[in-house]
Amino acid sequence: MSLSKIIILILVSSLGYSSFLPDSFKVQLTEKAMKIGRKKSKQVVGNFNYKYPGQVRYENEQMTFVSNKTNSWRYVPPFMPGEKGEVYVSKRNRNVIAKLFDVLRNGLKSNGVYKVKKHGDQNYFLDFTAKGVKDYNIKSVILAFNSSKLQFADLSKMSLTYADGKLVDLFLNSMNSSVNFDDSFFVFKTPANTKTINQ
Numbered sequence: 252m253s254l255s256k257i258i259i260l261i262l263v264s265s266l267g268y269s270s271f272l273p274d275s276f277k278v279q280l281t282e283k284a285m286k287i288g289r290k291k292s293k294q295v296v297g298n299f300n301y302k303y304p305g306q307v308r309y310e311n312e313q314m315t316f317v318s319n320k321t322n323s324w325r326y327v328p329p330f331m332p333g334e335k336g337e338v339y340v341s342k343r344n345r346n347v348i349a350k351l352f353d354v355l356r357n358g359l360k361s362n363g364v365y366k367v368k369k370h371g372d373q374n375y376f377l378d379f380t381a382k383g384v385k386d387y388n389i390k391s392v393i394l395a396f397n398s399s400k401l402q403f404a405d406l407s408k409m410s411l412t413y414a415d416g417k418l419v420d421l422f423l424n425s426m427n428s429s430v431n432f433d434d435s436f437f438v439f440k441t442p443a444n445t446k447t448i449n450q
Contacts (some may be wrong), residue, residue, distance in 0.1 A: 269369040271358035271403050273428035275302040280309070281422040292420075299348075300430075303356065307349040318346050324439035336445040346399040346422075350387055351411075359401065365392070373399060388414045404428060 274399040277399045280299040297311030311317045315326040323346060325339040354364050359375050361367045364383040370376035370393055384390055390412045398405035409421040441447065 258372075262350055265330065272303070272352065272356045273403065274298070275300075275432055276403075276426060276428040277301070277430050279424040279425045283420040283422070285418040300436070301352055302431060302432045302437065304353050305346075305349045306434070307352075308437055309346075309348075315439070316346060317437055318349055319437040321433065322438075324441075326439060326441070326445070331446070336442060337448060338441050338445050338446070339448045339450055341450045349390055351389065351392070351399070354387070355403075359394075362411050371402070373397070375401075384414050390414055 268409045277298065278299045280297055282295045282297070283292045284295075295311050295313065297309055304320065306319045306325040307316070313327070315324075315328075317324045317326075319334055322342065323341045327337045327339075329336045353363075357364070359367050363380060363386065365377040365379045368376040368378060373396040374395075375394045377394065379387065379391060392412075393408075393410040394406060395408040395410070396402075397407040402428055406423055406426075408423065411419045411421070412418070420444065
């Protein structure tokens with residue numbers, strides 16, 4: 252194979268690899284979760300910020316979750332004024348969604364974590380391998396796009412089935428990939444009057 256053909260192949264593969272998931276983005280995330288044995292789903296709306304690799308900041312009215320390459324924090328504000336809030340600190344990234352977005356850099360191509368199947372006109376089914384289920388605690392994900400371009404910016408919904416059978420729908424709104432987060436954004440600063448719990 253000629254050098255020019257090799258260069259073209261490298262360029263094409265790198266474009267396909269990097270174009271699906273941006274290096275960073277922010278999105279309004281609506282989460283609908285259905286636990287096993289329950290008939291009603293629970294809905295939570297929050298702001299989700301992501302930077303590759305594995306850096307997330309997610310905030311809703313109930314809690315704040317922040318993680319980077321070495322630490323993660325889950326902060327629960329006080330229920331009543333004057334009470335203490337709680338922050339759970341871990342020396343590793345415990346966020347499954349952060350790990351999922353990292354692996355989605357593979358795009359709509361089968362890999363060691365999941366196998367890709369077409370699922371309707373603009374949907375794709377990610378069937379997790381045995382290793383993928385073990386590492387991510389996820390059995391499958393359905394990606395629903397609002398455009399035939401199948402770009403990450405057109406992703407409108409992610410339906411996750413966890414290994415324990417829990418079902419979670421993530422609705423993505425107001426996607427903005429023209430953001431550049433400083434690493435300090437993914438370090439949580441503990442407020443005063445907060446109890447720290449190391450995990």
